Amino acid sequence: MSNFTFEETAIKGVYVIEQKVFGDHRGYFMETYSQQAFREAGLDYTFVQDNQSSSRKGVLRGLHFQKTYPQAKLVRVLKGEVFDVAVDLRKDSETYGKWVGCLLSEENKKQFLIPRGFAHGFVVTSDYAEFAYKCDDFYHPEDEGGLIWNDPDVAVQWPEVGEILLSEKDKKNPTLAQCKMEFVL
Secondary structure (H helix, E strand, O other): OOOEEEEEOOOOOOEEEEEOOEEEOOEEEOOOOOHHHHHHOOOOOOOOEEEEEEEEOOEEEEEEEEOOOOOOEEEEEEEOEEEEEEEEOEOOOOOOOOEEEEEEEOOOOOEEEEOOOEEEEEEEOOOEEEEEEEEOOOOOHHHEEEOOOOOOOOOOOOOOOOOOEOOHHHHOOOOHHHHOOOEOO
16 A cells, blocks of 8 residues: 555646654654655656755746756645645646646645646745755756746736745746747647
């Protein structure tokens, strides 16, 4: 029996993952990834890079993708809380340009699996958050792409967090119509 529950979202291929948490007076233990359990659920990924970031409330990172080296990502929150978003950029997908989001926190311990062919981003809803993610391809800085976080055609419904804090790079991201990104996978 698996220690994981895999729930597919409204967009095919994107999953919210919950794992069993074993706790007692000392604290808790949980598996955060098992290649065997994921494969048994039909999610056959080989993750090659782990990343971690910290951010304060209102920081919005995204919406990011790599153009010719797309990455699948398994994301989770270690401290605090974020609202995490995936935007479908798969050319032949019936949900192209649509988004799905999930609240991830240190309390709910949920994970979000985003396959290749998506833009990804999150906004910090707590005072502080530490965010960790696995990628199934290496980061290629010359291959970065992005969508503007508030593209009216994508219309992500971000939670209210006060001032949105963006990197200079993310302030310049184009809309989906301008970038015309369509992954053929």
